Amino acid sequence: MLKNEKWLTDLAFLTDITMHLNTINLELQDKGKTIIELISVVNAFKSKLQLMKDQLKGKDLKHFPSLKTRIPQMNYDTYEAELSNILGQFEMRFYDCSKLANIA
Incomplete structure (x- = not known):
């Protein structure tokens, strides 16, 4: 696997997106935050x-430092689709929060 360029590029994307997901996970676990702060x-x-x-669509990899090292092997469309999927999952999982945001 470590010689498969596509696999290594996918791993770089996974590393970067996991870093971002870990950041929000830690923020959501902060004690003492109100529901309004969590929705925010x-x-x-x-x-x-x-x-x-x-x-990413504009080929700007500012938020993807690991992926930036894999530029020649990249297929941007694949990773755009993955980000769309993650965004869709957030919309679905936090649907109730969007209803509360309109009230606050």
Whole structure:
């Protein structure tokens, strides 16, 4: 596997996106945050995912340091689709939060 360029590029993407997911996970576990602050964290992350997707479309790898090292082997469309999938999952899993955000 360590000689398979596509696999290594996928691993680089996974490493980068896991870093971002870990960051939001830690933010959501902070003690003492109100529901409004937690909703704000989720909404900010959804916006960040959209930004990362748009930047990836423009071949800007600012948020993907590991992936940046794999540029020659990259298929940007695959990773844009993965970001869309993650964004969709966040929309689905935090649907109730979006309803609460309209109330607050």
